[in-house]
Amino acid sequence: MYYYRLGNIPPKRHTQFRQPDGSLYKEELVSSEGFSGIYSTLYHIYPPTRIKQLKDPVPYGPKKIDDYALRHTHLNTSNVGTTGDDYLDARKTLFMNNDCKISICSPRKRSMDYFYKNAEGDEVLFVHDGKGTLISPFGKLEIRQGDYVVIPRTVIYRLEFEEGPLRLLIIESASPVETVKRYRNQLGQLLEHSPYCERDIRPPHELVTDATRGEFLMKIKKQGYLHQYIYDYSPLDLVGWDGFLWPYAFSIHDFEPITGRIHQPPPVHQTFQGHNFVICSFVPRLFDYHPQAIPAPYNHSNIDSDEVLYYAEGNFMSRRGIERGSFTLHPGGLPHGPHPGTVEKSIGAKETHELAVMVDTFHPLYLTEDSLEFVDHNYPMSWTDNNTGGYHEVNTP
Template sequence: MSSEFDELEYLSGFGNEFATADKRVPDALPVGQNSPQVCPNGLYAEQLSGTAFTAPRLTNKRSWFYRIRPSVVHRPFKKFEKKNWTNDFAGIEPNPNQYRWNPFPLPETGGVDFVEGLYTVCGGGDVISRNGISIHVYSCNESMQNKAMYNGDGDFLIVPQQGELEITTEFGRILVGIQEIVVIPQGVRFSVGVRGVSRGYVLEVFGTHFVLPDLGPIGANGLANARDFQTPVAWFEDLDVPFAIINKYQGSWFQAEQDHSPFDVVGWHGNYVPFKYDLRRFQVINTVSFDHCDPSIFTVLTAPSLKPGTAVADFVIFPPRWGCADHTFRPPYYHRNCMSEYMGLITGVYEAKEGGFKPGGGSLHPMMTPHGPDFACFEKCSQESLQPVRVAENTMSFMFESSLNMVITPWAIHEHVDTGYYKDWLSLKKHFKLPNQQKK
């Protein structure tokens, strides 16, 4: 594919203003006003708003497009049914058990694109009232041809696990590799191309947007730095061919037809944009004395709720790092949490569960259900010498964490499940002895 997929500029902050025009039409952006009476080069002006018009300036999100045709030029949407997908979690039977899924299968035959390969695992909240979360996986082997989609309900955070993604958006083109992520905000039209069989994870949030977490006592530097986020340079195609526009709206799927490509934005400016991030650029904060910092120190992005300090969803990673703490059991501690935790593995071996947790699979630990290292990990790490050691070398795992209760979809409750997951803890032994029973 064209090297234009690699053309990116630095995104220097989530509240700043950015402006790019396609290099073939450098004068496409008006000067001094948002929407002139007549746009340069006969273009149309169109605004995409990601927040209410009256949202505070700090959180107000919108971008202006200067495009060949406005996006309103299409035929009516018609509903279609999509298998193994839902945003409706009402009425699904709850299940408090720890769950683990084997790697989700790759397509065995041709002709499965990103939209067709989406599969809902779990979720919570409500897409209609716009307070919720869905977790999906995708598995595909074909690029979207003359087809684009947009999520009318919320943001997609996409985590490739196998296969690079060539994503064309209204803002430009983005190449997303392994150990990178991309966020496609609500309403942005995009098309996914693949270079072979591809698989990954998708975190969807309703009614909020992903932002960088506050740093507090960490200070100005650390975790994910704003300068390392990237957004595409404007790129357009003036293509008059039949095109399908897929709209996910209120959890259902619709399709409209139009006679031209939606990727006809010649220039744009604003702060409501898709962006990508390389997880290997994350600045790890870790203990070097004793005990554990909470896993919130590994937060890359957060989708805040209305309750201060509590997220609809956090995106957390566990990258390679040094373990240096004294007098401390270094793997994750046994834990019960008022958050729901879904974990996935991009590559490598997760240190707390080296057996059944595989790249391309996942696990869900429901709210207040206990979890922690398996038997082998506990025994090994309770006895090893506490020397500085590299943790998670050549590994990248992640967690989607939410303050919402989540349920597992009726198909994911049975498909690809590791039914013996609970056995990881059954071998944990009783080591307790009264003082007079201790060996002298």
């Protein structure tokens, strides 16, 4: 990230900064890796440590399946409507391990009547359908279809969406979610050959300073529970902040694809990194231009990674039977590749209009109990020539 500031701050940190009535603003340092990582300094009207009531925690979290067989898996979530009442109830975690969780979320309610803080993981929201605003102490952040919204752990926020279709893909990370290290120079600046730059990253743009007193519910996720805190002031009581740690949005439509004379491997599509996993973006692009090029991907054996693809839009030439909003899991230990007939069909194609998000993990993923209702049991046999199984190319609605 880069340095950013909003609102009013004193000329020097850890010095007196007084309110109009003469009392001090309350300074808060939000830092990662103790005092060694990125951080921001926040200035509150009220002490961030003061609470009014502590309610009982509520169990919260997915249940993994330990005995799911080794097999290629298609989760057909294309026609899923609302997945729950509000933002937290509506999360259906489909895949998980100790490094990350992958969920879908389509809440009936378009706004949250509480604040939320994930105290144990960074979150990446991919807005497949919808438009709205993320509101946090760092300010307002407008979000729209195609955005990745990166929310560092412990950031307090609530979401307000406009009416209409709403579908979120949520990737929760036990480690910091970062821009890709090989895209950055020694100062952290994104390099010239990076597929995106700082201009594409959208920070909060409008500070919301709310000095209201009352009862404000905050749900804090940690260690399998939602811990419920009641505050007598709004968490949006900041008058200013500065630093490197803040929520931001980056649109998948601003990712500039890297192409070549022959088929390029998935790392050229990498967008973010976490510990033991990566997030990649497949976007519309020109195909390979070698005269003998084969645009369809080659067969691949994952030795030490599991591959999840979330299909957002477009025509996926190498895969049949996949709909908009489907997931595929191709686990380590099995070869995967294009479906029969798709390789020859791809030859001569000049471009693709596909849009997909890929999560590659370097430790095995587990399916969850919530995933079982979506399993397509025919998918492992879909590479057999005489088994069409209804598989067909996906088309954008």
